[in-house]
Amino acid sequence: METKVNTDLTNFRMETRKWLEDNCPLSMREPTKDPSQLYWGGRNGEFSSDDQKLWFERMLEKKWIVPYWKVKYGGGGLSIEKNNILNQEMGRLGCRKPHYNFGISMLGPAMLKFASEEQKLNYLPDIVQGKIRWCQGYSEPNAGSDLANLQTKAEDKGDYFLVTGSKVWTSYAEKADWIFCLVRTDSSCSKHTGISFLLIDMASEGVSTRPIKLISGKSPFCETFFDSVKVPKANLVGTLNDGWTIAKYLLTHERQMIGGIGETDKKLHISNEAINVMSKNNGILSDTILRSKISEFEMNEEIFDLTIRRTMDEEKSGNNSGAASSFFKYYGTELNIQREELRLKINGFSSTEWNSKASENGKQARYFCRTKGNSIEGGTHEVQLNIIAKRILGLPTK
Amino acid sequence: MALIINEEQQMLKESTKEFLDLKSPISSMRKLRNNNFQTYNKELWMEMVEMGWTALTIPEKYNGLNFGYVGLGQVFEEMGRKLSISPIISTVLMSTTLISLSKNEILKSNLFKEIMNGTKLSTVAHDEGVHHNPEILNSLISKEGDFFVLNGKKNFVIDGSISDYLIVTANNESGSNVLICVVDSKSTGVEYNNKVHMDSRTYSDITFNNVKIKNDNFLSFEGDGKLILEKTLDITRIGLAAEMLGNIQEAFEITVNYLKEREQFGVKIGSFQALQHRCALMFGEIELCKSIVLKALQAIDSNDSSLSKYSSLAKAKLGSILQLVSNEAVQMHGGIGVTDDADIGFFLKRARVVQSMLGDSNFHLDKLAKIKNY
Numbered sequence: 001m002e003t004k005v006n007t008d009l010t011n012f013r014m015e016t017r018k019w020l021e022d023n024c025p026l027s028m029r030e031p032t033k034d035p036s037q038l039y040w041g042g043r044n045g046e047f048s049s050d051d052q053k054l055w056f057e058r059m060l061e062k063k064w065i066v067p068y069w070k071v072k073y074g075g076g077g078l079s080i081e082k083n084n085i086l087n088q089e090m091g092r093l094g095c096r097k098p099h100y101n102f103g104i105s106m107l108g109p110a111m112l113k114f115a116s117e118e119q120k121l122n123y124l125p126d127i128v129q130g131k132i133r134w135c136q137g138y139s140e141p142n143a144g145s146d147l148a149n150l151q152t153k154a155e156d157k158g159d160y161f162l163v164t165g166s167k168v169w170t171s172y173a174e175k176a177d178w179i180f181c182l183v184r185t186d187s188s189c190s191k192h193t194g195i196s197f198l199l200i201d202m203a204s205e206g207v208s209t210r211p212i213k214l215i216s217g218k219s220p221f222c223e224t225f226f227d228s229v230k231v232p233k234a235n236l237v238g239t240l241n242d243g244w245t246i247a248k249y250l251l252t253h254e255r256q257m258i259g260g261i262g263e264t265d266k267k268l269h270i271s272n273e274a275i276n277v278m279s280k281n282n283g284i285l286s287d288t289i290l291r292s293k294i295s296e297f298e299m300n301e302e303i304f305d306l307t308i309r310r311t312m313d314e315e316k317s318g319n320n321s322g323a324a325s326s327f328f329k330y331y332g333t334e335l336n337i338q339r340e341e342l343r344l345k346i347n348g349f350s351s352t353e354w355n356s357k358a359s360e361n362g363k364q365a366r367y368f369c370r371t372k373g374n375s376i377e378g379g380t381h382e383v384q385l386n387i388i389a390k391r392i393l394g395l396p397t398k
Numbered sequence: 399m400a401l402i403i404n405e406e407q408q409m410l411k412e413s414t415k416e417f418l419d420l421k422s423p424i425s426s427m428r429k430l431r432n433n434n435f436q437t438y439n440k441e442l443w444m445e446m447v448e449m450g451w452t453a454l455t456i457p458e459k460y461n462g463l464n465f466g467y468v469g470l471g472q473v474f475e476e477m478g479r480k481l482s483i484s485p486i487i488s489t490v491l492m493s494t495t496l497i498s499l500s501k502n503e504i505l506k507s508n509l510f511k512e513i514m515n516g517t518k519l520s521t522v523a524h525d526e527g528v529h530h531n532p533e534i535l536n537s538l539i540s541k542e543g544d545f546f547v548l549n550g551k552k553n554f555v556i557d558g559s560i561s562d563y564l565i566v567t568a569n570n571e572s573g574s575n576v577l578i579c580v581v582d583s584k585s586t587g588v589e590y591n592n593k594v595h596m597d598s599r600t601y602s603d604i605t606f607n608n609v610k611i612k613n614d615n616f617l618s619f620e621g622d623g624k625l626i627l628e629k630t631l632d633i634t635r636i637g638l639a640a641e642m643l644g645n646i647q648e649a650f651e652i653t654v655n656y657l658k659e660r661e662q663f664g665v666k667i668g669s670f671q672a673l674q675h676r677c678a679l680m681f682g683e684i685e686l687c688k689s690i691v692l693k694a695l696q697a698i699d700s701n702d703s704s705l706s707k708y709s710s711l712a713k714a715k716l717g718s719i720l721q722l723v724s725n726e727a728v729q730m731h732g733g734i735g736v737t738d739d740a741d742i743g744f745f746l747k748r749a750r751v752v753q754s755m756l757g758d759s760n761f762h763l764d765k766l767a768k769i770k771n772y
Contacts, residue, residue, distance in 0.1 A: 271767070271770050274772060275772050292767075294767070296714075299763065302711060303689055303711060304686060306686075306689040310688070316400070317402055327682045331686075385675040388677075388678035393677055393681060395669065
């Protein structure tokens with residue numbers, strides 16, 4: 001029996017390897033340098049190259065955009081084992097994910113667990129096909145780390161909800177088609193109860209967005225305003241006033257996404273960058289202090305990757321290591337921040353250029369600035385440490 | 399290979415834990431210390447031999463259990479939790495590893511037999527100087543008539559004072575090869591200077607003055623000494639990392655439990671965020687430690703060509719996290735943490751010794767950079 005299963009998996013691995021080698025365009029195997037190189041789909045979605053379009057279409061036809069979702073929801077129906085093999089093989093070649101969408105990484109898992117069958121059939125296939133680009137409406141001006149303090153109100157008006165309020169830090173809201181939102185449907189009870197999970201079409205009357213300019217000079221985030229927006233009752237996911245349960249579940253997926261779990265494209269080794277641009281003395285980087293920091297960084301980077309693998313292997317064998325998503329979010333983003341700090345030191349004067357052509361309009365400097373948000377978005381470092389201390393270590397609240 | 403231990407390895411881990419809980423809790427380490435730094439408990443060692451620990455990594459061909467290093471690593475991790483003192487590092491981890499790499503079949507099967515049945519203890523003497531640096535080798539073996547003679551001085555030999563056999567490295571006369579020979583500890587010309595270290599264990603500086611070595615007592619053969627030595631060091635480092643993983647986890651768990659009990663200002667001190675965040679950070683680092691130790695142990699068993707890299711990753715990471723956790727453990731215990739009555743100080747004192755053994759974090763970070771050519 002066991003041998004039969006193993007043969008099946010081995011065959012799948014060999015077939016997958018061959019298919020990827022035959023079908024993944026070479027340019028789609030190179031490391032991505034910034035998020036604009038990724039395909040996000042949506043009503044106004046554009047491919048940044050022909051190869052990207054080809055790669056998306058081939059993967060869509062193969063049903064491997066979201067390989068582990070059921071076929072009826074547009075997925076490939078792969079088992080966990082096969083999905084892991086596909087991930088490993090994509091990682092081996094460095095294949096980029098063909099489609100990024102918060103609908104895949106965040107909303108999808110929450111809908112699979114909490115939405116009605118009708119809602120799943122209605123929304124999930126469109127996500128897979130890249131038709132709808134989603135954004136997330138969680139934080140508010142007075143609800144950041146204290147998320148449950150949110151005040152955006154949804155009043156029951158019989159056959160629809162009337163939504164009024166504003167959201168902040170909505171990633172790519174100006175490009176998104178729909179938003180999944182936490183709204184207050186009951187303000188008479190404690191703050192964690194009385195929250196509901198609502199899906200809203202960004203094209204609805206009364207929805208507007210305003211970009212937030214970051215220290216990087218770019219605006220990946222927006223403020224989103226809801227001015228008496230009518231939302232059909234059918235857009236409520238899960239039980240009324242029990243949205244906090246969905247919110248927390250979805251947050252674990254957001255943390256994993258930000259922590260870089262499941263990424264298959266290859267990261268650039270900063271030691272290679274250092275070897276190329278820095279002077280050496282008897283084969284050793286002349287800046288020996290930086291050299292030891294690079295070595296320590298790459299040690300942690302490699303061991304963190306092993307830890308992701310170990311956790312997936314443990315889950316597969318039915319054990320839970322307890323290495324929760326909070327830790328992955330913390331450590332993955334911390335490494336990202338450290339990497340950019342070290343790259344500034346490695347590249348010296350050229351790394352802080354802001355708008356020259358040679359620097360591709362200050363690409364490195366701007367990305368460095370952007371990483372400073374990594375330890376804040378999706379729950380700050382401090383919030384993640386609180387969660388580990390309380391939920392995993394069981395440390396007391398008083 | 400999946401990064402998990404299999405059922406047999408899990409069973410070995412559990413039986414080791416049960417055995418050590420009963421026979422070698424931390425209090426028994428304290429007892430040895432109080433008994434004028436007794437080097438080890440012979441009855442306990444013979445029970446470990448009975449458990450099969452000396453045979454774990456020896457191939458079946460020599461009547462060993464051939465259980466592999468992932469298995470031995472589980473034993474080391476549990477021993478690290480109890481700070482258990484025994485000759486297992488010197489005799490099993492270092493010596494049987496080195497012997498198994500040798501082509502001298504007669505010597506090999508004789509030594510394996512004596513080690514497995516517990517009649518002899520053995521250690522490896524390589525380090526010269528006060529830092530681990532395998533490049534430094536001044537000991538010399540030269541030919542004199544029908545014999546070879548060994549001259550040199552070795553430092554920090556683990557269990558040197560109790561070992562029956564000393565496996566010694568030295569240069570040949572031209573300096574072109576590393577030679578490895580087995581010396582009977584009672585040979586004429588072997589002088590010991592035994593020193594108790596901070597971890598209550600005894601290490602020896604050993605001087606060899608014209609010690610006669612018979613032709614058939616060499617474990618190296620036709621210039622393979624350097625390779626044997628390097629691989630032995632790599633494997634030993636991984637075994638030490640497994641012990642350190644046990645040290646780290648136990649010290650951390652003892653500390654977290656203390657934070658849940660100790661009250662100040664009318665509340666449990668574990669409710670203070672200043673302590674909670676430091677604990678959460680340590681939790682994460684320990685997750686990383688578990689991953690690299692297992693990966694490195696698997697690399698030994700699968701004969702991975704990157705063994706040296708994984709070995710250095712393991713020793714570097716575990717060294718720096720053991721430093722962190724042993725310090726935090728004492729600090730979070732407050733005043734009680736610096737008293738001899740509390741066990742937590744033993745973890746700190748073992749930590750600093752095992753951290754420097756076969757290269758500290760700096761040594762291995764440097765080695766990792768060299769492996770990647772920068």
